[in-house]
Structure formats: C-alpha cells, structure tokens
Amino acid sequence: MLGFDPGDDRKLVEWPVLVRYFDALAKASDRVDIKELGKTTLGAPFIALAISSPQNLRRLDYYRQLNAGLADPRTLRTAKAARDAVQNGKTIVLITSSIHSTEVGGHLSPVALAYRLATDTGATTRAILDNVIVWLVPSLNPDGVTIVAKWYNRTLGTTAEGTEPPELYHHYAGHDNNRDWYAFTQVETQLTVDSLYNVWHPQIVHDIHQMDANGARLFLPPYLDPIEPNVDPLLIDGVNALGATMAWELGGQGKTGISINSTYDAWTPARAYQHYHGGVRILSETASADLASPIEIPFDRLQARERGYNPRERSWNFTNPWRGGRWTLRDIVSYQTDGAYALLTQAARERERWLANFLTIETRASRGWREWPYAYVIPARQDSVALSALLGILHRGDVEIRTAQQAFTVQGQRQAAGAYVVVLRQPYASFAKTLLEPQHYPDRRQYPGGPPERPYDVTAHTLPLLMGLRAIEVSDSLRVPLSAPIVPRVVAPIPPIAPTDSHPPRIGLYRSYNATMDEGWTRWVFDTWKVAYTTLVDSVVRAGKLHEQFDVIVLPDQPPGELMEGLPPRYPAPYPGGVGSDGADALRQFVADGGTLVALNEASRFAIQALLLPVRNVLEAVSDEDFYAPGSIFRLELDTANAVAHGMPRETIGWFQSGPAFDVLDSSVTQVIGRWPTDPARVLLSGWVLHPERIAGKAAILEVQMGTGRVILFGLRPQYRGQSIVTYPLLFNSLRIK
Numbered sequence: 096m097l098g099f100d101p102g103d104d105r106k107l108v109e110w111p112v113l114v115r116y117f118d119a120l121a122k123a124s125d126r127v128d129i130k131e132l133g134k135t136t137l138g139a140p141f142i143a144l145a146i147s148s149p150q151n152l153r154r155l156d157y158y159r160q161l162n163a164g165l166a167d168p169r170t171l172r173t174a175k176a177a178r179d180a181v182q183n184g185k186t187i188v189l190i191t192s193s194i195h196s197t198e199v200g201g202h203l204s205p206v207a208l209a210y211r212l213a214t215d216t217g218a219t220t221r222a223i224l225d226n227v228i229v230w231l232v233p234s235l236n237p238d239g240v241t242i243v244a245k246w247y248n249r250t251l252g253t254t255a256e257g258t259e260p261p262e263l264y265h266h267y268a269g270h271d272n273n274r275d276w277y278a279f280t281q282v283e284t285q286l287t288v289d290s291l292y293n294v295w296h297p298q299i300v301h302d303i304h305q306m307d308a309n310g311a312r313l314f315l316p317p318y319l320d321p322i323e324p325n326v327d328p329l330l331i332d333g334v335n336a337l338g339a340t341m342a343w344e345l346g347g348q349g350k351t352g353i354s355i356n357s358t359y360d361a362w363t364p365a366r367a368y369q370h371y372h373g374g375v376r377i378l379s380e381t382a383s384a385d386l387a388s389p390i391e392i393p394f395d396r397l398q399a400r401e402r403g404y405n406p407r408e409r410s411w412n413f414t415n416p417w418r419g420g421r422w423t424l425r426d427i428v429s430y431q432t433d434g435a436y437a438l439l440t441q442a443a444r445e446r447e448r449w450l451a452n453f454l455t456i457e458t459r460a461s462r463g464w465r466e467w468p469y470a471y472v473i474p475a476r477q478d479s480v481a482l483s484a485l486l487g488i489l490h491r492g493d494v495e496i497r498t499a500q501q502a503f504t505v506q507g508q509r510q511a512a513g514a515y516v517v518v519l520r521q522p523y524a525s526f527a528k529t530l531l532e533p534q535h536y537p538d539r540r541q542y543p544g545g546p547p548e549r550p551y552d553v554t555a556h557t558l559p560l561l562m563g564l565r566a567i568e569v570s571d572s573l574r575v576p577l578s579a580p581i582v583p584r585v586v587a588p589i590p591p592i593a594p595t596d597s598h599p600p601r602i603g604l605y606r607s608y609n610a611t612m613d614e615g616w617t618r619w620v621f622d623t624w625k626v627a628y629t630t631l632v633d634s635v636v637r638a639g640k641l642h643e644q645f646d647v648i649v650l651p652d653q654p655p656g657e658l659m660e661g662l663p664p665r666y667p668a669p670y671p672g673g674v675g676s677d678g679a680d681a682l683r684q685f686v687a688d689g690g691t692l693v694a695l696n697e698a699s700r701f702a703i704q705a706l707l708l709p710v711r712n713v714l715e716a717v718s719d720e721d722f723y724a725p726g727s728i729f730r731l732e733l734d735t736a737n738a739v740a741h742g743m744p745r746e747t748i749g750w751f752q753s754g755p756a757f758d759v760l761d762s763s764v765t766q767v768i769g770r771w772p773t774d775p776a777r778v779l780l781s782g783w784v785l786h787p788e789r790i791a792g793k794a795a796i797l798e799v800q801m802g803t804g805r806v807i808l809f810g811l812r813p814q815y816r817g818q819s820i821v822t823y824p825l826l827f828n829s830l831r832i833k
C-alpha cells in the first residue's frame with residue numbers, strides 16, 4: 096500500500112499518503128475505525144484511529160460512558176456502579192506520535208503498529224484488543240510530516256541530505272508545539288484536548304519521540320526528579336511501573352541501550368496534560384539517525400552528555416549498553432513499535448488495576464487534598480482579554496469554574512457578585528492549582544555546592560502572573576452561594592494598531608532560515624492580535640536600504656552567532672549564511688536612517704555587538720554557578736513615562752529565560768524603560784533563580800537613540816510562547832512610529 100516497508104532507509108512520505116494508508120486500513124479491518132477531528136494550522140486533515148476488538152468498537156459509546164464515570168466519581172451513585180465501571184471498563188490508551196516532525200520514526204511507527212494490531216492473530220494481540228481501547232494519533236503535527244518529508248526528499252543525495260528543514264516544522268510553534276499542553280494556543284493541541292483527552296480520559300498516554308543519536312538507544316520512564324508536586328503520587332507509581340515494565344519486556348526481546356530514570360524530569364504541565372487529568376504520560380525517546388538516512392556511531396563516540404547514566408557503562412537504570420555501529424530508521428521504528436506494543440500488553444494485562452487506580456486518583460481529587468487551599472477566587476473586574484484567556488484555559492482543561500452569586504469578603508477584601516471561583520475539590524483540581532499558584536522550583540545541584548542541575552525545560556507556569564491577573568488563594572471554605580459551572584465568555588483581542596490608522600508602521604519581522612521558535616511565536620501573536628507585518632529573510636536584510644521599506648524591524652530571540660551565520664554551507668542557496676556582516680551593516684544604517692530596531696532577548700546581544708551600542712550585558716560569560724534562571728517569572732519595574740511602557744502598571748512581570756541584563760554606558764542616548772528590582776529578594780515571583788543579586792537593579796528594557804532612529808532592547812521575552820499576555824503591550828508599543 097505504501098510501496099515500501101515502514102523503516103526502509105531513505106523512505107519518507109508526505110502526510111496525504113499516510114492518510115490514504117490509514118483510510119484503507121480502516122476500510123479493510125473491523126478492528127480499526129478512523130476519524131477526522133478537524134483541520135491543522137495549514138489545513139491538513141487531523142486524524143485519529145480507534146483500535147480495539149470489533150465487539151468493543153461496536154460499543155464504543157458504552158465504554159466511553161463507563162470511563163466517564165471513573166473520570167468523575169461524583170457521578171457514580173453507588174459503590175456498585177463504581178465496581179461495575181472498573182470490572183466492565185476497558186483501559187483507554189492514547190498513543191500520540193510525531194509531534195516533532197524531524198523525529199521521523201514517528202511518521203512511520205504508527206503505520207507498523209496499526210497494521211500489527213489490525214492483522215496479528217496471536218494471543219497477546221487478542222488480549223490487547225479485548226481489554227484496551229487504543230486511540231492512535233499518527234501525527235500530532237501533520238503539517239510537519241509534509242514539511243520534513245518534502246525537504247528530505249528534495250535534498251536526498253545532496254550535501255544537505257539528513258539536515259533539518261530551513262523552516263519551523265510547526266507553522267507557529269516549531270518544537271514548542273509540545274510545550275502547549277496547558278496554554279492550548281495551537282489548533283492541533285485544541286483538537287487533541289477537546290476530541291480525545293476530554294472525551295476519552297485515557298488512563299495511559301504514550302507519546303512517541305526521538306532524541307540525540309549518541310546516547311542511549313531508548314529512554315523510558317521513570318522520570319527524573321523533580322516531579323511537579325501537584326501530580327497524584329499514585330499516578331507517578333503508574334508511570335514508574337509501566338515504563339520499567341516496557342524496558343523489561345524490550346530487554347527480554349534482546350534490545351539493548353535502554354535507559355530509564357534519566358534526562359527527562361516531570362516538572363511542567365506544558366508537556367503532560369494527562370498528569371493533571373488522572374492518567375500517566377509515558378514518553379519514549381528513541382535515538383535518531385539523520386532523518387531517514389542511516390548513521391554509523393562507534394561505541395567510543397557515545398557520550399555521557401545527558402543526566403542520569405553513562406551510555407558506555409552499565410548501571411541499574413542502563414542495564415545493557417548498546418555496542419555501537421550502524422543505526423537506521425528501521426531500528427528506530429522497531430524500538431518505537433515494539434515499545435508501544437509492550438505498553439499495550441501491560442495495559443491489557445493490568446486493565447483492572449489501571450481503572451481502579453484511575454478511580455482512586457479522581458476520587459481523591461474530587462474530595463480534595465487536606466493541605467491544599469479550598470479554592471481560588473478570580474475577581475471579575477480585570478482585563479477582559481486576559482481574563483478570557485485564563486478562564487478559557489481552565490475551561491478547556493476541564494476545570495469547573497463557578498461564580499459567586501453574592502458579594503462576599505475574602506482576606507479582608509470585598510469581592511463583588513460574579514467573581515469567579517475555582518473550588519479545588521473536583522476531578523482536575525490539580526490542573527487549576529498548578530497553573531494558578533507560583534512555582535517553587537527546588538534548588539538542585541549536580542553535586543553539593545556545585546553548579547545547578549539543568550531542568551529539562553522552564554521552571555514556571557503561573558498564569559495569573561503571565562496574564563496580569565489576580566487570583567486569590569482561599570484556605571477555608573467560602574460562605575457564599577456558587578453558581579453551577581459556567582462557560583466563560585470569549586473576548587477577542589483588540590488589535591493594538593488600529594486598522595484605521597492612516598500611517599500604520601511598516602513592520603518587518605526577521606525570519607532566520609536557522610528557524611527559531613520565538614519567531615514563530617511572534618508571528619502567532621501578531622496574527623492573533625492582527626498586527627500587519629512582512630517577513631524578512633537574510634537576502635532582504637543583506638541588500639540594505641531597509642528604511643525605504645520598513646519603519647520597524649523586529650529581531651526575535653536568537654543567539655548572535657545563529658543570527659550572523661545562519662545555516663552552514665552544506666545547505667543549498669538561499670539558505671546558508673545568516674545576516675552576515677552586510678546584514679549587520681544594513682541594520683545599523685536602518686537605525687541611523689530613522690528606523691526602530693526591536694531586539695528580543697538574546698537578539699539584544701546581537702544588536703549590542705552589531706550596532707556598537709553603549710550598553711553592556713552584565714551576564715555575558717557569567718557561568719551557571721554565578722547566575723542561573725532557566726525560565727522564570729521575575730518582577731519588573733517600568734518607567735511608564737516612556738512610550739514603550741505606556742498604559743502599563745509601574746510594576747509588572749518579565750519572563751526571564753537565559754537573557755541578557757544591561758548596564759548603561761552612555762546615559763545621554765539611553766533610556767531605561769524597565770528594570771529588575773534593586774532588592775535581590777524581590778526579583779523572583781515564580782520558578783527558580785540563583786544569585787539574583789547579579790541582575791538586581793539592572794536594566795531589563797532599554798531604548799538607545801542612534802542618529803534619528805532607535806534600538807529597543809529586551810532582556811526578557813515579552814510574548815513568551817503566546818502566554819505572557821501582560822507584557823504584550825511592551826512589544827506592541829515598541830512597534831509604534833515615534
């Protein structure tokens with residue numbers, strides 16, 4: 096049907112070919128149903144397959160309802176109803192693949208897995224089909240399957256064979272598409288949550304990924320610490336048991352190089368929706384080749400770069416090292432497919448345990464944890480767009496939001512009737528709590544007194560801070576009648592630059608071929624808030640005369656080296672080279688001619704160097720031991736007299752992520768727009784920081800005059816992953832012509 100075996104060297108196909116395959120499989124097999132859930136960002140069909148025994152598939156709705164009872168035990172009227180749901184229910188397993196499109200085994204393993212489940216007649220497969228309802232999403236990012244396959248096939252046999260495409264593989268979010276599981280900004284995330292997670296409440300989610308080529312062959316849970324503290328402990332027990340069982344099973348089949356309890360922690364809800372919805376998330380990460388091209392890795396080139404194990408030494412969590420040698424797409428597909436099959440085998444065998452534990456987890460959540468606050472109160476009279484975004488997230492996350500039906504007092508403050516109340520005694524209370532409270536990331540070191548242990552991702556996700564809203568933690572029950580759960584009102588963003596403006600700024604948004612996620616997020620924010628812009632590529636920047644075409648140029652967050660050099664020469668024209676020195680000169684001229692250059696986060700370091708600005712980055716070459724904040728929410732003080740901070744409060748937040756912090760060297764041409772607090776103890780609001788005194792009192796946002804133009808430097812990410820709504824105005828104001 097595909098014309099090749101999934102896993103054949105150098106064989107990748109675009110998404111429509113895979114959709115045709117799954118359509119045909121569903122037609123041919125009474126064990127497979129196919130459903131289109133909607134369309135992707137670029138308009139491709141977003142599909143899911145239901146795989147189970149023919150009898151189960153005929154009664155899907157019955158099993159969905161049984162499972163819905165377990166997901167919300169408040170609806171189970173009697174102990175017998177609960178027992179029946181556990182005895183008669185099926186384990187619901189959601190398998191998701193290829194959210195990261197360059198992890199190309201993930202394009203094909205779903206083909207191999209679905210075919211096996213559809214055709215195999217062995218006892219193990221029968222047990223899986225009888226006991227499990229599998230929802231298989233063959234790609235969480237279908238657009239990327241096509242982008243990567245197109246690029247791969249185009250460059251096959253050239254020096255660029257096996258390279259990453261010169262564009263983001265998710266139109267807006269790139270690799271960050273797998274950091275969107277609480278913000279729900281992207282349509283693919285929304286479809287998965289609305290049509291699968293919240294309908295089927297899977298006990299097990301298996302997310303298939305790939306990692307670097309030169310470590311273990313396969314990672315499986317347990318995860319490393321830290322585990323986010325609101326995740327139910329029984330759920331982590333499930334993660335540990337299932338991951339270790341899969342490793343054991345694959346070891347028994349003769350697979351080597353499997354590491355558990357390494358590299359990946361479980362801190363953030365951004366990657367793990369189900370950890371806050373009663374189910375486990377089993378991440379698998381298989382070693383990569385060069386896309387679909389095989390690679391050769393001698394044993395002595397395996398490197399202990401990751402945390403928790405050494406790929407050249409056996410240890411309790413890496414029991415049987417891989418010997419090195421050739422590594423192919425076939426190996427990847429085999430590890431991924433057999434891994435998923437091992438997961439399903441355990442899910443079938445332990446069906447009752449999964450359902451009983453799921454019921455326990457949801458019962459505990461519905462009753463509430465003793466040490467948790469009783470509720471959060473969110474005042475109704477706040478910025479309506481931000482409020483709509485926050486309540487929309489909670490609502491999409493299946494959190495019940497109620498309103499107070501009378502005025503009441505909480506912590507000495509009068510709240511008007513209509514205030515929103517999230518009571519933390521409901522099935523998905525942990526989702527609400529973790530997003531509403533500040534994070535206290537533990538101070539973890541590589542060894543006592545040593546450098547910080549790098550978290551796998553960022554350390555903060557407090558939405559009220561990111562959105563500039565108040566959410567009040569209430570420890571005791573509220574003496575006010577509450578409404579039934581409400582559906583929050585959707586308030587559309589107001590375009591910051593009025594469409595009626597007779598001279599709207601001509602905005603250029605730089606887009607590197609060494610594609611950066613921040614460029615994608617900036618584009619997403621501009622598109623969502625209806626800010627008109629033109630994308631600028633290297634050739635346009637290098638050609639100069641920029642002020643004839645643009646009033647404002649935005650450089651998204653990107654390290655200076657990448658901006659300057661771009662992609663290496665092995666890429667075909669026009670991709671290699673970056674802005675180069677011609678581009679740097681052109682940008683300097685653009686400002687001298689009267690343009691505004693806006694540089695975000697690390698791009699500020701480029702602007703300082705390329706335009707020889709009288710500004711010093713105080714964190715340049717500072718080691719992690721001397722300052723560390725890998726993604727945290729800081730307090731930010733603004734000079735609201737400056738037009739960039741117009742309309743903002745004097746005190747707000749800044750998303751700090753490995754950015755620069757500034758010292759002003761010539762105050763006659765420089766204005767400080769934003770500053771981190773002078774008192775180091777006041778810097779951190781949520782997440783983690785080491786040695787905040789390094790940046791205390793330093794400038795965070797600057798405006799530097801140069802000729803008739805200006806440069807605005809951000810030492811933070813004002814539009815971080817489409818979440819930091821409260822600081823969008825700083826970016827939007829920067830775009831206005833002076």
Ligand SMILES: [Zn+2]
Nearest residue numbers: 195198304305
């Ligand atoms: Zn991945």
